[in-house]
Amino acid sequence: DQQVKQNSPSLSVQEGRISILNCDYTNSMFDYFLWYKKYPAEGPTFLISISSIKDKNEDGRFTVFLNKSAKHLSLHIVPSQPGDSAVYFCAASVGDYKLSFGAGTTVTVRA
Amino acid sequence: DSGVTQTPKHLITATGQRVTLRCSPRSGDLSVYWYQQSLDQGLQFLIQYYNGEERAKGNILERFSAQQFPDLHSELNLSSLELGDSALYFCASSVAGGEATGELFFGEGSRLTVL
Numbered sequence: 001d002q003q004v005k006q007n008s009p010s011l012s013v014q015e016g017r018i019s020i021l022n023c024d025y026t027n028s029m030f031d032y033f034l035w036y037k038k039y040p041a042e043g044p045t046f047l048i049s050i051s052s053i054k055d056k057n058e059d060g061r062f063t064v065f066l067n068k069s070a071k072h073l074s075l076h077i078v079p080s081q082p083g084d085s086a087v088y089f090c091a092a093s094v095g096d097y098k099l100s101f102g103a104g105t106t107v108t109v110r111a
Numbered sequence: 112d113s114g115v116t117q118t119p120k121h122l123i124t125a126t127g128q129r130v131t132l133r134c135s136p137r138s139g140d141l142s143v144y145w146y147q148q149s150l151d152q153g154l155q156f157l158i159q160y161y162n163g164e165e166r167a168k169g170n171i172l173e174r175f176s177a178q179q180f181p182d183l184h185s186e187l188n189l190s191s192l193e194l195g196d197s198a199l200y201f202c203a204s205s206v207a208g209g210e211a212t213g214e215l216f217f218g219e220g221s222r223l224t225v226l
Contacts, residue, residue, distance in 0.1 A: 002153070004153065006153075009151075034214060036214075036217075041219065042219055043113060043115070043201055043203075043217030043218050043219050043220055044154070044201070044217045045113065045217070046214030046215070046216075049214065089153060089154065091154075098144075098156055098159060098167045098169065099154075099156065099215065100153075100156065101146075101153035101154040101155075101156075102153045103151060103152055103153040104153060
């Protein structure tokens, strides 16, 4: 039962442009959302999070948007850099750390 | 380096066998989580331990079991292995046991291949 879905398995973007990653969820009880980034042969690392009481959170080049009515989450990376090439996982939880993850989106930033 | 150590990094075994994956959490972290990532799948939550006690259970098969020891390291035991158990198994740790105030710190994973 995939409660968190990332429908785009891959995304290719030119360096300097915006990367937009999307995530949909089905569980309306989720109240905390996170994005993780994963490089090959490494474990996922935390990138940015947002609580359900907010609709936007920024951290440098990364911004996460939450649309609760649509049960939709997005991550914007501006500007995209070659080092951003990685797999990005969307995750959500109901008040605890038992995170439900999406399948991931592989981002490739072209020079 | 997340501070979470997993061993072995790679493991190849045969169907029907039993393996043990080991995880040492970050210093000071009381919670350990196990996740399974199969091909083209997201990370599936298996189980969480907090300070030696089972805290939450996910889609963990009965053939799988885990425990957290007094020194807080954890082991995930997989038995009667099937081809479909081939996956990347991640361990993660966090300071707390349930408050969603931060993030999990993941190890590099143990890649299990069942032939």
